[in-house]
Amino acid sequence: MRRTASFLVTGVALVAATAAVALASAGERPAPVLGQLPPGYRDWRLISVAREAGDLDDIRAVLGNDAAIRAYRDGKTTNFPDGAIIARLAWKFTPSEENNAAIGRAQSFVAGPPVNGVQFMVKDSKNYAATGGWGYAQFDDGKPAGESTLTSCFPCHALMKERDSVFTRWAP
Amino acid sequence: MRRTASFLVTGVALVAATAAVALASAGERPAPVLGQLPPGYRDWRLISVAREAGDLDDIRAVLGNDAAIRAYRDGKTTNFPDGAIIARLAWKFTPSEENNAAIGRAQSFVAGPPVNGVQFMVKDSKNYAATGGWGYAQFDDGKPAGESTLTSCFPCHALMKERDSVFTRWAP
16 A cells, blocks of 8 residues: 555656656747736936837837846946846827927927737746747736747847847946 | 133134025026936836927937826826936937848837936925926036026926926826
8 A cells, every 4th residue: 555655656756757748848828928917117316218210109118127237327238237137118209299389389299099019028047048048028018928939139139249148238 | 711712603603694694695607406416217107209390300218206106106297296306318219220130121210329418307395396396407427507598397287287397207
């Protein structure tokens, strides 16, 4: 009886291990870099702002968690520490009729509704060694974007070699 | 001797009081709304971003201190509480050659050097009752701008009556 129980336990463990290996080797649906939007990211501090014209046609803010902001402040942007997260929020680039009316000139553009997802890059030099030490994530309407959306992140970011794959410079 | 001392003290107090009244009644150089840049304002949370074309030609971020952010979050933007401070930072609207090269299209604009001063509006419904309950301040290279720079703030802001003189809406 003891031998039977032992065999069963061994058998269950074996099945579990096999399943884990099978999942890992499938490799088609890796765990997302961020399972959900990082809590409080909208309160993170500002790194800089930008405007992308063309198809994106947005105005954007780049925010950083404490580790990212510290790296910028300490001039360590050639090698961000593990745990640093940089967020990119974007809104439709929108002429402001009310601002233009108030100032008497058509020159004011403001943030309209959110567009182009909310993007994150997460520094983890071990887990994301294959993509320059950064994992990339995007959320559309709060839901993680598919892997296909993210495949274009790394090749472009990798061009910013001297700044650890980060496009955005600190705005003083 | 005691009487002499008492007289001297009274006399000194009288001179001081007279000087204060004289200063107040001169009224030409009122105390600036903010004597110096509020410590830590660059770490305040983001309200929104914007772009002013024309002569200003900047890209900007509007940040708020805790009281201001709370008012936005609680939907109390028709009557900001005393103590709320809103900051407007601006940078030269600058095409990014390095971004454009990386993405292969000329569409990227980033924050260049700071321009057009750093501006603040400070809610104090008693002290700034004459200007809608807000005091206006600007710092150029860290130094308070002259009163003449600030005279144009209130008339424009006052047009935003339904939003307590505040142009900027919250960017979600």
